[in-house]
Amino acid sequence: MADSEGITKHHALFVTVPFQGHFTPAANFAVKLAARGFIVTFVTTEAFHHQRAASGAVSVDGHEVFADARSMGLDIRSELVSDGLPVSFDRALHRDQFSDAFYHLLPSHVVELMRKLLLAEPPIDVLISDTFNVWPSTLAKKFGLPYVSFWTEPALVFAIYYHVHLLVENGHFGSPTETRKDTITYIPGVPSIEPTDLVSFFHSPEASWRVLRNVGKAFEEAKGADFVLCNTVQEIEAEVIGALQLERPFYAVGPIVPASGECGAATSLWPELDCSQWLHSMPPRSVLYISFGSIARVSKRDMDEIAYGVLGSKFSFIWVIRPGSGSSEASPFPEGFIEACKGRGMVVPWCRQKQVLLHPAVGGFLTHCGWNSILESMWCGVPMLCFPVSADQPTNRKLVVEDLRIGIDVGSIGEVRGAEVSRRIDSLMGEAGGALRKEIEGAQKAVKSAVTPTGSSSKNLEQFTADLLKHLSDKKRER
Template identity: 30%
Template sequence: MAAAASQPRVMVLPLPAQGHVIPLMELSHRLVEHGFEIDFVNTEFNHGRVLGALAEKGAVPGGLHMLSIPDGLGPADDHTDIGALVKGLPTAMSGRLEEMIRSRKTKWMVADVSMSWALPLATAAGVRVALFCTYSAAAFKLRMNLPKLIEDGVLDENGNVMRHERVQLMPPVNAAEIPWVSLGSTPERRRTNIQNVLKTNRLMPLAETIICNTFMEMEPDALALLPNALSLGPLVATTSRPAGHFLPQDLACLTWLDRHAPGSVVYVAFGSSGVLDATRFQELADGLALSGRPFLWVVRPNFTTGVEEDWFDVFKRRVDGTGLVVGWAPQQRVLSHPSVACFVSHCGWNSTMEAMLHGVPFLCWPYFADQFCNQSYVCNVWGTGVKLCRDERGVVTKEEIESKIARLLGEDEIKARAATWKHKACASITKGGSSYQNLLKLVNLLREQ
């Protein structure tokens, strides 16, 4: 559909991380389908990665304009270090972003909540803003409640846990598992996280609405506490179109899946940013082998540290015929494949939504940020998965992995609940569903001048 002259040009601004680019790219596709011109702004580093991963010609539709801005880091710097990026992005991007807004006559911006520093800049330029939440509505509400948790003495202003207790929100989490606490690998980074949230929370009233990648039936209690939120999820790309991945996908794994019986394969993937040390990695490998089940395991570059290449080569030869290891998988197509029985996951929000959409039960292995909240949802609220427990060293052992795989695949009630949630998720995004209706509300809002 051609863009009408009266329709505004919408700028989309994601945090430069894989889990943030993917859902905002899917939202952009849906807005293009409604006739909008979308300016999708990546950092230069991620712009090149996204375009490089789009193997097929014509993957970027007309109406979606891929733009880029420097991130302020040098050629020798680690552009995947989100902590370093977040600290320098406002200074590095603000001037160029303001120029882009004015030159492209932007009327609306959809800004990642993790890029909230851009709200004053946008509103000063006369741009109306919709915030996009890349985590659950519950995690967003938890973010807004951080000042109260500090006031109540659960945390201090540096992100240190003062009272080790269960925070009774939806879903409940331990104080140490609050996203901006668990994300801090050092005291300084934890303090930076908390202070950044406290600062940017004060900017939230500049946004006219909050777009949430969830659906009403999934988080009714949390969404009831966010009266200006529009739940549009699951924002999951169709299997036929690109989703903004940074790495090329190994499509050969789909042929491998075709050779396996329905509900037989264990799918293992830990997202784009987490890292396992040698001990945890080797325990995972041995646990998968011990299970005796066919498995598809995504081991992206830099996923582990300290594992000898010779050891891993021996492991792959040992499981040849049973397990397949790939560098990056087309996750949508994998989760929708009938041979997949369960998903060993870090419980990132995108992966959580994707598995819910396809009715795949979880084995939960979170390690930072909102992943613990998502695990609590999966295990304590929705009942669609099982928690993998760590030993006294903080390690998930091969025996634990073997045991929980066997338990999950024998739990018919969990499978039934996962199938029920698949039906609800699909219904929400079809015509007349809650997310479908909210998308139309967003479209009408963005058409306002």
């Protein structure tokens, strides 16, 4: 369909998945795509929208997400679909039921929306979907649309999932008897990785068969993608990206953040507190920022040990504790913690993370190693203390600690000890952390340079746009 000036307007349907770590880069990329002349219909689930509205992060109609983009004339439309469960259903409490519904009931609602939008003006002619969805390649082929797979984690994690068959063939996963524990050296683009550094779902297959079944289906779909976009930086993961580019058109376009002069999307799950006034009163590099993200659940035992470690260190802190992030007990902290940290610590339910990390008072970040948090820490030049909990986080930890050398471990799940946490906080935040700070400066330069007009991610985004437009033009000629 052409506009009044005879220029073809392309219409992308963009379906994300209902988690903060996926929603944020997807919404910001939707803005970037719209800024390049695309109409974008952005889709998330009714339940995820309800969660954000109930917390006060957005209004019931949700228009704040792309309000700035629309005010600048960008054509971004929002749609909600059911995941097959009532909005009131507790998805956090019943994760297996939610997983089954998301993977096997939601697709029919997406099909219904696609049929409607194929009759829109102009009709959709591109499907962009989070890689974790299990249906996009199948539906794209059904409706004759190109499929763009949108990957929100590191290229390293993509490569592991993409080559899961090699793990099975070599006995590192899926054996009915005993799996190998030796170093893995056969994944293309990954010189070596320990089994303990694989995505957590591979560690206990008997408990994670449902997730792995669904992820396996998602990556079969990804192998049918026309293009893959990845929220990473070419210079950070050059070897694995090069190997993946031999498999598929693979573009590193991260970190997906608003560029200078570019509007972003309002993506927070909860209202964000402004901690700047308190930070202004603190000396440079004297504050440790602590957050375990939007969905990670830390056991009471581990929370207690980390809390004792924080109290035993020499430094002040801001600790983000969202509702439900710890154990099921009323307080996630050990008895007396709040009283003991008065005057040197600040506990908040949610905050403007990037604003906090950019503040000169902040000298370190104790993180669960979610990829968005790692990218923000690199962007802000803040070295990390790593406590991975689940999913891609153990693999992300490997990137941070072993490959990039911009962070250190504080301990493992069930084994972390307060005294060691204190020692490592003091090491990272003190003079001994100078080597880490030097390495993080290099990482910061790489991620910031990538999104400059001549940077690798900007060039990759322009190349993707050109390749997609050519693909659409070729398809039109074939009709």
